[in-house]
Amino acid sequence: MPTNLSGRTYRNMEMEPLLNTREMRALQLEKLRKLAARLYEGKPFWRDRMKGAGVRPDRIRTLEDYGRSVPVFDKVQRRELAEACGMDMTRVVDATIGVPMENLVLMAATSGTTGEPTPYPMTARDIDWLSENLARMLWRIGVGPGDRIVHAFGLSMWLAGVPYLQFFQRSGACLFPVGAEGGTEKILKFASLFKANVLACTPSLAEHLAAKAPEHLGRAVGELGIKRLFCGGEPGAGIPEVRRNLEAAYGAKLSDSGAGFGISCDHPEYQGMHHVADDTVLFELVDPETYEPVRFEDGARGLPVFTTLEGEGFLWFRETIGDVCQVFTEPCPCGATGFRYRIIGRCDDMLKVKGIIVYPAAIDGVISGFTPRVTGEFRIVLSEPPPRVVPPLCLKIERGEHVAETDLPALEREIQERMKSRLKVTPRIQWLPPGALERSMNKTRFIEKNYNGK
Ligand SMILES: [Zn+2]
DSSP: OOOOOTTTTTOTTTTGGGGSSHHHHHHHHHHHHHHHHHHHOOOHHHHHHHHTTTTTGGOOSHHHHHHHHHHBHHHHHHHHHHHHTTTOOOHHHHHHSSSSSGGEEEEEOOOOOSSSOOOEEEEEHHHHHHHHHHHHHHHHHOOOOOOOEOOOOSSSSSSTTHHHHHGGGGGEEEEEEOOOGOHHHHHHHHHHEEEEOEEEEHHHHHHHHHHHHHHHHOGGGGGGGHHHEEEEGGGGGHHHHHHHHHHHHHTTTEEEEEEEEEOOOOOOSOOOOOOOOOTTEEEEEEEEOOBBBBOOOOTEEEEEEEEEEEEESOOEEEEEOOOOEEEEEOOOOOOOOEEEEEEEEEEGOEEEEEEEEEEEEHHHHHHHHTTEEEEEEEEEESSSSSSSSSSEEEEEEEEEETOOOGGGGHHHHHHHHHHHHHOOOOOOEEOOOOOSSOOOTTTTEEEEEESSOO
16 A cells, blocks of 8 residues: 555544544534535525425434435536526525525636536635545645645636645645646656656646647657546546556656545556545445436445535535446555446537437447557537437547458457447447547547537
């Protein structure tokens, strides 16, 4: 098991040994009952939701009671609330936080694909517990005092932007707030000038920086001295081939984070992300379509539903953020505590081929495994609005630079077989020459719409 400079296994030796244990669940229940009572007393929006579902905080006796009774709060309901508030975000925030508005000191927001932002309001106490969780994550990957982190997530309004910069400081490392907006050249130059040894950004930006380093620095990114990549914001860092390529290019270890408060460990085989925040964030699973609770056991799949147990402004009260996950509750071979979760795909991206659920991220995972025989770029061609796909699932895939046309039929069969065994779907493949598809960082880049409308 990795240990930090101090020789301590975990940053928080009181809480982290208890992650994913019975004692932890007792602590979660105690905090949950307090939170539910606080919201019932003080916040009409949450009281109405509880009342409407027939919930009384004093009748929540187990975590299962809570999961069965308090309704899931999702993006659609958030949008309905925003509409009911005449799109006045201050009213939305006021309704959904757990404290008075004047307690807020920081606000982040994701823009979302539908236009209206999802706000992340924070009080000073929220910043405190969030910082503790980020510091735990960094401790586990050996980042602390003396380390220099180039922060290259998008800074403007994103949660991983200015708020993360603040949270990261709890680790004791020194932060360089270049931001994704700073651009490729500036990120690389600052990393080089100040001898950064940690790079925090999305995996696709890390790939882009690796490709551009020779042009901007006159040397390969592997010569920068980066020891650790802290990646998040996209599922790429959990895909074995993406990890392997990035680790080789930088000569660094890659850590995957996101969709909750988890960080992947350094076990040679990806084990998912260890959730380090049980004492402040309750993580449940529900069915992505019915929202019925899914039993939290090793290998279970579902949509995570979060409750921030000490949340004030940063309040999730059975809220979903849309990533579908698989969880692993058995001990990790790395020896570290915390159940693990792996992102399977975005709930919004879900496709159903003859009733079989497939996520573009999973298709990406299979196709990436065939590089360099394919470039890795592909499109899923949809002839009607998702999620329903009338079979066959049509893919456009770029062949690799050195693949002859005559080799394509055999490669096609191989890809079809792997998809069939991993995803239970056999696609129809249309081959494209390398470079034919537009390169994009957009989250919806895998989809090509062959229909009108949204
Ligand atoms: Zn592990």
